[in-house]
Amino acid sequence: xxxxxxxxxxxxxxxxxxxxxxxxxxxxxxxxxxxxxxxxxxxxxxxxxxxxxxxxxxxxxxxxxxxxxxxxxxxxxxxxxxxxxxxxxxxxxxxxxxxxxxxxxxxxxxxxxxxxxxxxxxxxxxxxxxxxxxxxxxxxxxxxxxxxxxxxxxxxxxxxxxxxxxxxxxxxxxxxxxxxxxxxxxxxxxxxxxxxxxxxxxxxxxxxxxxxxxxxxxxxxxxxxxxxxxxxxxxxxxxxxxxxxxxxxxxxxxxxxxxxxxxxxxxxxxxxxxxxxxxxxxxxxxxxxxxxxxxxxxxxxxxxxxxxxxxxxxxxxxxxxxxxxxxxxxxxxxxxxxxxxxxxxxxxxxxxxxxxxxxxxxxxxxxxxxxxxxxxxxxxxxxxxxxxxxxxxxxxxxxxxxxxxxxxxxxxxxxxxxxxxxxxxxxxxxxxxxxxxxxxxxxxxxxxxxxxxxxxxxxxxxxxxxxxxxxxxxxxxxxxxxxxxxxxxxxxxxxxxxxxxxxxxxxxxxxxxxxxxxxxxxxxxxxxxxxxxxxxxxxxxxxxxxxxxxxxxxxxxxxxxxxxxxxxxxxxxxxxxxxxxxxxxxxxxxxxxxxxxxxxxxxxxxxxxxxxxxxxxxxxxxxxxxxxxxxxxxxxxxxxxx
Numbered sequence: 001x002x003x004x005x006x007x008x009x010x011x012x013x014x015x016x017x018x019x020x021x022x023x024x025x026x027x028x029x030x031x032x033x034x035x036x037x038x039x040x041x042x043x044x045x046x047x048x049x050x051x052x053x054x055x056x057x058x059x060x061x062x063x064x065x066x067x068x069x070x071x072x073x074x075x076x077x078x079x080x081x082x083x084x085x086x087x088x089x090x091x092x093x094x095x096x097x098x099x100x101x102x103x104x105x106x107x108x109x110x111x112x113x114x115x116x117x118x119x120x121x122x123x124x125x126x127x128x129x130x131x132x133x134x135x136x137x138x139x140x141x142x143x144x145x146x147x148x149x150x151x152x153x154x155x156x157x158x159x160x161x162x163x164x165x166x167x168x169x170x171x172x173x174x175x176x177x178x179x180x181x182x183x184x185x186x187x188x189x190x191x192x193x194x195x196x197x198x199x200x201x202x203x204x205x206x207x208x209x210x211x212x213x214x215x216x217x218x219x220x221x222x223x224x225x226x227x228x229x230x231x232x233x234x235x236x237x238x239x240x241x242x243x244x245x246x247x248x249x250x251x252x253x254x255x256x257x258x259x260x261x262x263x264x265x266x267x268x269x270x271x272x273x274x275x276x277x278x279x280x281x282x283x284x285x286x287x288x289x290x291x292x293x294x295x296x297x298x299x300x301x302x303x304x305x306x307x308x309x310x311x312x313x314x315x316x317x318x319x320x321x322x323x324x325x326x327x328x329x330x331x332x333x334x335x336x337x338x339x340x341x342x343x344x345x346x347x348x349x350x351x352x353x354x355x356x357x358x359x360x361x362x363x364x365x366x367x368x369x370x371x372x373x374x375x376x377x378x379x380x381x382x383x384x385x386x387x388x389x390x391x392x393x394x395x396x397x398x399x400x401x402x403x404x405x406x407x408x409x410x411x412x413x414x415x416x417x418x419x420x421x422x423x424x425x426x427x428x429x430x431x432x433x434x435x436x437x438x439x440x441x442x443x444x445x446x447x448x449x450x451x452x453x454x455x456x457x458x459x460x461x462x463x464x465x466x467x468x469x470x471x472x473x474x475x476x477x478x479x480x481x482x483x484x485x486x487x488x489x490x491x492x493x494x495x496x497x498x499x500x501x502x503x504x505x506x507x508x509x510x511x512x513x514x515x516x517x518x519x520x521x522x523x524x525x526x527x528x529x530x531x532x533x534x535x536x537x538x539x540x541x542x543x544x545x546x547x548x549x550x551x552x553x554x555x556x557x558x559x560x561x562x563x564x565x566x567x568x569x570x571x572x573x574x575x576x577x578x579x580x581x582x583x584x585x586x587x588x589x590x591x592x593x594x595x596x597x598x599x600x601x602x603x604x605x606x607x608x609x610x611x612x613x614x615x616x617x618x619x620x621x622x623x624x625x626x627x628x629x630x631x632x633x634x635x636x637x638x639x640x641x642x
Contacts, residue, residue, distance in 0.1 A: 002163040005089075007154075014127055015156045026182070029132050030191070031198035032125025033076045033174060035263070037063045038202045040080025040172060042316035044143050047081065054081070054143035056170050065195075065208040065238075067186040072178050074185055079171040082142040085150040088162060092126060092138070092152060125266075126174075130156040132185060133176035141167040195238040201260050203314065205237040243314055245288035245335050249276040261290045264309060265333040269293050272385055273374065275334075277366050283358040289334035289367065295388045299331060311337040323356045325363055328395035332367060361402075368406045375410060375425075386412055386423070391472040398477045408485060411478075413468040414448055416457060424468075426485045434464055436502060439491040442468040444475055444561045450621055455547035456493045462545050463500050467493055476562050494620075496555035498543055509542075516540060516584045523589075523596045527580070530609040534577065534625075541581030548586040551616045552579045560620045580616060588612070607633055 007015065041061050048054045058079060066075040083091065129136045134155060141149035149167035154160035167173075184190055188210060195206050212234075216227030244252060244260045258270040265271075271290040278286045289308070310321040314337060325332055340355045371393075375382040386393070396407045412423035417432075429440060441460060445451035451469045460467050470479065479490055491498070501509060517524075517540065528538040535551075544550060553559040558566075558576050566573045582589055595605050611633050614624040624630055 002161050004159055004161050006159050011127070012158050015130055015158075026131045027194050028198070029128040029176075030076075030185070030194045031263070032128045034063055034195070034199045034202060034206055035266075036125055037076060037078035037080060037172070038199075038204055040078050040082070041204050042080075044079075044081040044170070046317060048143075051144065054170070056143060058170065061204045063202070063204055063206045065191060065206065067188070067191060067208070069183070069186050072180075072183060072186070074176045074178060074191075075173060076176075077171065077173045079169065082145075082170050082172055083140045083150075084142045084145060084148045085162065085164065087142070088138070088140060088150055088152050092160075129174065129176055132178055132182040134179050135177035137175040137177070138172065139165060139167055139175075140172040141170055143170040192238055197259060198263065200239045201242070201244050201263060202239055203241055203243060203316075205241060206239045207235050207237050209233050210236045243335075243337070245276070245286050245337055246314075252276070257290075260288075261333065264335065265290070265292070267292060267296075267333075271333070272381075273370065275366060275370050277363075279359075279362050283338075283355055283362065284340055285336055285338040285359055285362075287334065287336045287363060287366070289332050289363070291367075291370075291385065291389075292331055292333060293384075293388070295331065295392075299392065308332060309335045311335060312341045313337070313339060317341075321356070323353070324360055325367075326360070326396065326400055328392055328399060329364065329367055331389050331392060336363070364400070364403060365406075368403060368410065371410055372406070383412075383421075383423070387421075390423075391474055394472065394474050394478050398474070398481045401481075404481070408482060413442070413470060415466050415468045416452070416461065417466040420448055424466075429466060429468065430486050430488060432466070433488075437463075437465050439489050440468070440485060441465055441491050441493050442470050442479065443493045444470040444479070444559065446561065446564065446621065447471055453619075454494070455550045455619055456543055456552075458545040458547060459498070459500055459543045460493060465500070473565050473568075476565060492553075492559070493543065494550075494559050495553045495557065500542065513540065520584065520589070520593055522600075523593050524582075526596055526600060526605075527582075527592075527609045527612070530606050531580065531613055534613060535580045536577035537579045539579060539581055540584045543581065544583035544586070547583060547619070548588045549580060549582050549612050549616045551620060551622075552581050554579070560622045564621075580613060582612075 006012075041063070044054055045059075045061070048059075060079070062079060064075075064077040066073075066077065068075070136154055136156075138152040139149070140152075149165045150162060151165035152160060152162045178185060188208075191208060199206055210233065212232050213229050214232055215223040216230050218224050218227075244256060257274045261267065261271040261274070270293065272293040273291045275287070275289040275291070277289070308321065308324045309319045310317045310324060321336075324336055336359060338355065338359065341353065371382070371385075374385065390412060393407070394411050397404060397411065400407065408426060412425055413429075414420065414423045415429070418424050426440070433440075443451045443454060443456060445454070448469055448471055451457075451471060457467055470476075479492070483490055499506075520540075524538050524540075528535065531538070536554075541550065541552075543552075551560070553576075557578065558574065559578075563573050592605070592608060595602055595608075599605075607629075610626075611630065614630045617624050
């Protein structure tokens with residue numbers, strides 16, 4: 001019984017975008033449908049290892065294209081896994097639940113920026129059919145289920161029909177009823193060129209019946225003079241089917257790399273770099289990996305898929321083998337083909353397989369060494385790559401202890417000594433450390449502008465000590481693992497005590513500190529008493545040379561940036577108090593001392609203590625408790641200054 005249903009809202013929005021020329025290059029519709037057909041064959045081959053009944057005696061893998069100029073239709077046929085009626089509704093009537101919102105947002109972005117060919121990245125390439133067809137008919141049946149065929153049809157107008165339908169063979173057939181202005185896609189040369197460009201490396205034959213006109217010949221094979229011409233139809237394979245990763249590295253052109261990368265990644269730009277690798281010995285495998293030129297939309301989404309496909313002896317196993325590469329290399333795309341793994345290995349066992357772990361170790365080493373070569377030989381190109389993937393690469397410092405030394409040579413940071421967008425490596429930082437500097441100094445925050453204006457940097461600038469800017473959220477975890485480099489400890493300028501003085505300077509300042517502590521002892525205790533709910537301690541600072549005050553965390557305590565990150569992640573922030581440091585040479589401190597000496601009960605003195613704390617909070621980018629009171633006090637001070 002035929003049933004009419006409405007598309008999910010997101011699907012209809014998508015169809016509207018597609019139908020109204022979202023993509024300037026409409027050729028991609030055929031690439032997407034061939035790719036889907038190839039995936040369906042991959043799936044039935046894999047599942048047939050544990051359930052041979054799925055094959056139904058047919059393992060002559062093929063994707064067939066049928067162009068019918070009289071009917072105005074282009075048909076794509078595969079003998080893959082097929083679908084049952086419920087799967088058709090789930091896969092076509094709706095968009096996959098994961099990433100739906102992000103998908104629609106990304107489509108809007110693409111539409112506004114005119115970036116073509118993005119549709120395949122979201123696993124919904126089927127909808128590209130409506131760019132060229134005003135009606136699409138899909139007939140399908142799942143392997144091993146002779147009674148479960150169905151037919152789906154839609155004109156893209158918001159509804160579709162679906163019904164049970166008898167289909168004698170396993171697989172899927174999609175008939176595109178082409179729009180009048182799209183009939184050019186029925187021409188043989190056009191179909192050939194699209195398949196050659198986008199689908200040449202699909203490992204199954206993409207075939208089409210080709211009719212040729214040739215002179216009539218006799219039984220002896222000779223042309224019959226005056227016999228006229230006859231039409232002869234034969235099936236031709238349009239793609240090479242040669243797995244690109246099995247070919248010698250030097251035999252693959254940049255154009256071939258680009259098209260294969262686009263085929264497996266559905267990216268619309270060429271890759272940043274390719275990594276061709278063949279391992280022999282204990283573990284034998286071939287790998288063809290690609291570093292993208294830009295970060296994908298789902299790079300930080302939990303439901304994202306990894307980019308490396310696993311094959312065993314050229315048989316597709318999975319496109320989401322999480323054990324092939326660690327999460328911090330999730331941006332890498334490509335193919336790994338193993339000669340050692342059994343064909344019937346389950347996807348669950350893959351995560352624990354010893355051979356997979358060996359492959360992972362080799363792949364990680366190769367990727368990191370390749371990045372190191374780019375950094376050394378093409379520093380400007382490496383900067384472009386790092387601008388896209390640096391924050392992800394840095395995750396490895398926290399999670400991959402085995403490759404810590406390699407990774408710490410790859411990470412870059414901006415600093416007080418660099419221009420915006422021109423980061424420095426740890427090696428370069430250490431090489432230009434002035435004599436007397438013992439530690440590597442850094443400050444964490446949400447942006448370069450914010451940290452560059454921090455009062456915590458004043459004494460370091462005065463000494464000529466470079467301070468690294470760690471402005472990615474992951475940096476707070478990175479420095480927990482990267483505590484030392486080249487024998488020098490990493491030290492946060494906004495945590496714990498800092499010692500920037502030489503031995504001689506220290507002796508001279510010790511006496512002065514004692515005098516100041518004695519002179520202002522009562523004031524410091526007073527301020528601490530007034531702010532005891534907010535601060536742990538009030539003391540004089542060796543960091544400040546210009547500003548009046550700042551807040552400092554204990555050596556291993558939470559600083560303001562870490563608190564912000566935890567709140568943004570909806571995590572409970574442990575209650576902690578930080579230290580208020582004052583600049584003993586600042587005029588404000590002297591004024592407060594005079595007020596305290598004259599009348600410690602002056603209510604204005606307590607207000608100004610709160611004003612100091614608010615000032616310290618604002619300079620580090622933290623919210624203040626009572627903004628209204630703060631503005632009133634500042635206004636009063638401005639009036640008095642007339």
